[in-house]
Amino acid sequence: MSPSLTENPQCVEPLYAIIADALRRDGYAVCRGALPTTHSLALREHLMGMDSRLYYPAGIGRQQDHSLTRSVRQDEICWINGQSDAGRHWLLWAAALQRELNRRLLLGLFSFESHFAHYRPGAFYRRHLDAFRGEANRVLSLVAYLNPGWKPEDGGELVLYPENGEPVTVLPEMGTLVVFLSEEFAHEVLPARRDRYSIAGWFRVNTSTGERVDPPA
Numbered sequence: 325m326s327p328s329l330t331e332n333p334q335c336v337e338p339l340y341a342i343i344a345d346a347l348r349r350d351g352y353a354v355c356r357g358a359l360p361t362t363h364s365l366a367l368r369e370h371l372m373g374m375d376s377r378l379y380y381p382a383g384i385g386r387q388q389d390h391s392l393t394r395s396v397r398q399d400e401i402c403w404i405n406g407q408s409d410a411g412r413h414w415l416l417w418a419a420a421l422q423r424e425l426n427r428r429l430l431l432g433l434f435s436f437e438s439h440f441a442h443y444r445p446g447a448f449y450r451r452h453l454d455a456f457r458g459e460a461n462r463v464l465s466l467v468a469y470l471n472p473g474w475k476p477e478d479g480g481e482l483v484l485y486p487e488n489g490e491p492v493t494v495l496p497e498m499g500t501l502v503v504f505l506s507e508e509f510a511h512e513v514l515p516a517r518r519d520r521y522s523i524a525g526w527f528r529v530n531t532s533t534g535e536r537v538d539p540p541a
């Protein structure tokens with residue numbers, strides 16, 4: 325898809341259709357140039373200007389063991405809570421996508437959480453699942469990349485592992501968006517040779533019961 329396709333609001337419609345069709349067919353979608361250029365540039369600028377102390381090493385599950393975590397993932401993250409213009413705009417964009425995917429695929433997506441991620445040169449995230457089967461909460465994973473001029477020799481690819489089929493490799497190029505079913509696709513981030521910036525997010529369903537509110541907010 326060319327970047328110009330999503331440049332103005334009336335052109336977002338085809339993007340939703342493309343993502344919904346690909347999810348229905350394959351369980352994942354990879355869309356180059358999906359984020360409007362003005363939007364991805366604003367997010368990138370915000371990231372570049374952020375105080376690096378706002379980032380902290382990512383964890384895994386409830387795992388507290390720092391060296392174990394480092395052997396699995398080495399990105400630094402900052403949760404997006406809508407305090408900045410760029411962050412608010414991103415959350416609105418994700419909410420529109422949530423609404424459209426619910427309308428087209430009846431997924432019942434209920435909430436969204438996301439963070440900025442920075443992988444320093446050499447950092448990786450080993451093969452993992454974002455959600456475990458039967459624990460229906462993270463249903464759909466979404467990743468958006470914010471790295472202009474990324475080249476194959478820069479590494480840092482996302483590799484998705486479909487259960488039946490060849491691995492799918494994605495370069496983390498500016499504006500590229502990847503969406504996939506969280507319980508279905510193991511995936512990993514290969515080490516990059518440059519700083520690698522992205523947003524990772526998850527849509528969840530509401531699994532609250534009488535005793536437990538999930539998601540909590």
Ligand SMILES: O=C(O)CCC(=O)C(=O)O
Nearest residue numbers: 449454467482513522524
């Ligand atoms: O940055 C990516 O390509 C994927 C990140 C990821 O898998 C995660 O944060 O769970």
Ligand SMILES: [Fe+2]
Nearest residue numbers: 452453454511
């Ligand atoms: Fe992941």
